[in-house]
Amino acid sequence: MLGRVTAEPQPRPHTGRRRNPAVRQAILDCAADLLADNDYSAVSIDAIAQAAGVSKHTIYRWWPSKGAVLLEAMAERARKLTPGLDTGVFADDLETFLAATFRTAVKVSGLLRGIMAEAQRDPVAAEGLRQFTAGRREELRALLARGLRQGELPADSDLDLLVDQFFGLMWYRLLIGHAPLDDTVAARLVRSVILPG
Amino acid sequence: MLGRVTAEPQPRPHTGRRRNPAVRQAILDCAADLLADNDYSAVSIDAIAQAAGVSKHTIYRWWPSKGAVLLEAMAERARKLTPGLDTGVFADDLETFLAATFRTAVKVSGLLRGIMAEAQRDPVAAEGLRQFTAGRREELRALLARGLRQGELPADSDLDLLVDQFFGLMWYRLLIGHAPLDDTVAARLVRSVILPG
DNA sequence: CTCTTGACGAAACTGTCAGTTTCGACAACG
DNA sequence: CGTTGTCGAAACTGACAGTTTCGTCAAGAG
CATH class of the missing domain: 1.10.357.10 (Tetracycline Repressor, domain 2)
Structure with a gap:
């Protein structure tokens, strides 16, 4: 429905501030480090955000859930x-x-x-x-x-x-x-x- | 220390209201049923207490943690x-x-x-x-x-x-x-x- | 340069759940 | 009948997942 109305393959190449890949990497690294060092129960989204110097908001813009973050950290x-x-x-x-x-x-x-x-x-x-x-x-x-x-x-x-x-x-x-x-x-x-x- | 002071092997055989074994069994049965039927995430201590018609207080008097309850239910x-x-x-x-x-x-x-x-x-x-x-x-x-x-x-x-x-x-x-x-x-x-x- | 878009941090907020505490019955035994 | 300990009800604390709001800042478009 929505796609039909606009009918633009790539209407806007990009604009606005670009996402910072260093932030993404920092989140993954800190998540993996926290999981490796501490008890699993000590690893919360808040803890990851704090360790990476990042806001929870940013984490949830890039991943849909806590499990998704941890999984990607592990896979990497x-x-x-x-x-x-x-x-x-x-x-x-x-x-x-x-x-x-x-x-x-x-x-x-x-x-x-x-x-x-x-x-x-x-x-x-x-x-x-x-x-x-x-x-x-x-x-x-x-x-x-x-x-x-x-x-x-x-x-x-x-x-x-x-x-x-x-x-x-x-x-x-x-x-x-x-x-x-x-x-x-x-x-x-x-x-x-x-x-x- | 405490044991030395009193120095009573079995000082008081028992007194007061007796615990009801049916309550204990109801908790274990309901815990196992809930775990078998629903998603695990749907099984909380509150849910078990409600299903068994029992207060959380009673559950925590008999078991130290949620894990202990679930484990005993499973083992049984x-x-x-x-x-x-x-x-x-x-x-x-x-x-x-x-x-x-x-x-x-x-x-x-x-x-x-x-x-x-x-x-x-x-x-x-x-x-x-x-x-x-x-x-x-x-x-x-x-x-x-x-x-x-x-x-x-x-x-x-x-x-x-x-x-x-x-x-x-x-x-x-x-x-x-x-x-x-x-x-x-x-x-x-x-x-x-x-x-x- | 300025305006728009979207990334980002900070922080408040909601809802859920584990575990605690308090209180008011109530049941067994002396 | 008084003591002792069980039980239900319910309020409470604290932690955490996930959401929302707001102000800021960076990068491209015009």
Whole structure:
């Protein structure tokens, strides 16, 4: 309706004061820092705004909800820490991937746990988390598919199930905290799935 | 200090009005029902108090926090739905256990997700969830140990890792909601771990 | 240069919810 | 019947998400 009335593809290129990308970045950085350092409960929109020297108004002009801010902060920080190497030796690559993933996850566990909690009540955060985890699953799945092609995994392996077993164990230990999540776990996991020989 | 001064082991057996167990039960039942039906965000202490026809005051006299109430409600409901049979055929028992566990978990997924979210900020709920899941892990671990003794699992299986892979996958799918959690999953999981033959 | 547009900070405001406190019954036991 | 502790009702505090209002400032248009 509205679009028909005006019928202007790009009527006004732009005018007025431009948004400051430094402000946006400061918000994301402070959000991630707060989540990493403090308890999740200590991280409020007001706290982020204060830490970034920004008004709440500005935050809500750029993101629709608290969950959206936290999620983008997490996604950005996670993007920086992805290995993705290929030595040609499947078992080594898988172990490297898992070990690096676990190490990073433990380092930012406060952030991950907070986002997971937020996603259980905020649909925006839930959808974002679904997309974020989908990307991570796709990466691991591609790696496992290579192992399957090279005959290092049983031919009838269910890759989706395997992926969820790995990431599931990771999240389970992160969220409950009953057992460690370190390089040893990564090594044992790899040994439990690859075919002997 | 205080104990020394009085020096009375059981000074006063009891006096005054007795607490009404029906009230306690009503609170737990209503809490579990609310969590099962509605969104978790719709479940507040006020809502539970109103549904149970009880004052908030009464709830807080019996439990220290919201998380404690929800956790006890969950633990009670979960206790009613444990299989624990033994047909002698390990693979069948394992599949039955997993399938029943998944079915129940999906049915009360709103409750489980809410508790998990609560446990990420309330230490009381976190400790309770740790104990609850420890019991579940112990049960599954005992079942797997039987399979190991009977030679149906690889001799070098890491049972703790296996347990966390199973429950991890369950929670992961419950919390993210990207893939189903049904009998088929249980069957495939069993097939992926037992030795052929 | 000046006017318009929109980004931004400050701060007040609304609504919800956890947890506390107060008060007035009321029930059991001595 | 008095003491003791349970219970409901309701007001209250404090924190926080999200909104609104207002004044200011920066950048482009004319």
